[in-house]
Amino acid sequence: MAIESGTWEMTSSDNYGEYLKAVGVGMIQRNLAEKAVPTEELTTGDGPWELSHTTQLKAWKVSFTLGEPFDQVTEDGRTAKSVFVRDGDKLIQIQKIGGDQSQVIRDYSPTGMTVTYAAKGITATRVFKRL
Template sequence: MSFTGKFELVSSDNFDEYLKACGVGMAKRALAATAKPTIEISEAGGLFTMKTSSTFKNTEIKFKLGEEFDEETADGRQAKSTMTADGNKLIHSQKIGDDSSVTVREFSGDSLKASFTAKGVTGTRVYKKV
């Protein structure tokens, strides 16, 4: 399964509640609600790069499947993260202090559905390949 490509956000559901469960403040949640990010995923020699771009913030992470890496989240929190693959899903586990969250990115045709879960709250974002 190829996880590479460029994807633009087309819909978002319950994302603010997910961010609230993560402890993200109101001002940053308001910015996130208006952002329409683009995600670009590339891979070379087993090293993946995921760039997320919006008018408010750009982030980039580099990872190898199954290997823990340090990550700074878009809202500035420091995480220990791991990416794994399961069929057409890329599973992103983050540990931030005593808290954890999981993002499952499911690739299907020309779409990417990302389900974000923390403290029992799930938000969903759907992206279209460009």
């Protein structure tokens, strides 16, 4: 399956709070993020791609060109250097904040998306259904 524009809603989450702790997100924001049920929207095309992440409390959007590093402000206000690359049905984001690095892999299927987060030996998984 090719990565296509669409909207997905989270249906399950495993170990996400521990991942957020590993990447330095504070306790209050971690607790709020763990309780939220996000929706993600991806817009693909010939120009920059856009990825938005929306919860009941917060929304963020990032525009990027595959393979080109860019500065990104994280949901908790930190500045990161990010790059997105495509590997088949997977959209892989490498994010660096200071000397730390994390990886987010979005694996798309016709009916959903599985997102795997990894940093400092901690892995989390969130499953989304396609809307």
